[in-house]
Amino acid sequence: MFEFNVAGLLKELTGATRSYVIDEPLGDVDPELVAVEPVQGVVKFTRTHDGILVEGKLASVFEVACIRCLETFHLPLTIEIEEEFHPSIDLRTGASLPVLPGEEETTISPQHILDLTEVIRQLFLLAFPAMPTCTQKCQGICPLCGQNRNVRPCTCANHIVDSRWAALAELLNR
Ligand SMILES: [Zn+2]
Ligand SMILES: [Zn+2]
Incomplete structure (x- = not known):
């Protein structure tokens, strides 16, 4: 879904970039996130010394219940990604590289798949207002x-x- 094969980019020199247009349904990655629009935006991948820096801005619209009137309404949210992903194997030798605790979701798989799903899920959850209201005047x-x-x-x-x-x-x- 939000998975990208970065084998090619990993072989390039530091500073090399790729941009991707995202227009994908979020799916049921989290019971609290009921998206009524696809996740849309652009992400830029930059080859860094250690891995791949992902930067981008993504938006979607969520169905939320208003805490005052309990009616559901549509809430647009935007997230900004700035996260460095690291490979889990050495590209030249094929040897496994250590994955640091807490960095599991920003680790590129041994098949060179960079998966943004968990990062996107967490950022949208963070962007959620603690007390959503349908309108300020509700x-x-x-x-x-x-x-x-x-x-x-x-x-x-x-x-x-x-x-x-x-x-x-x-x-x-x-
Ligand atoms: Zn009354
Ligand atoms: Zn309301």
């Missing part, structure tokens, strides 16, 4: 009557009395 659901106040205002607000005055209001209502 009125949310009324805690008293359950009405979605974006659809139709309810009249509960008129009856809500500050708790400090509740006792007094009760007296007056008698």
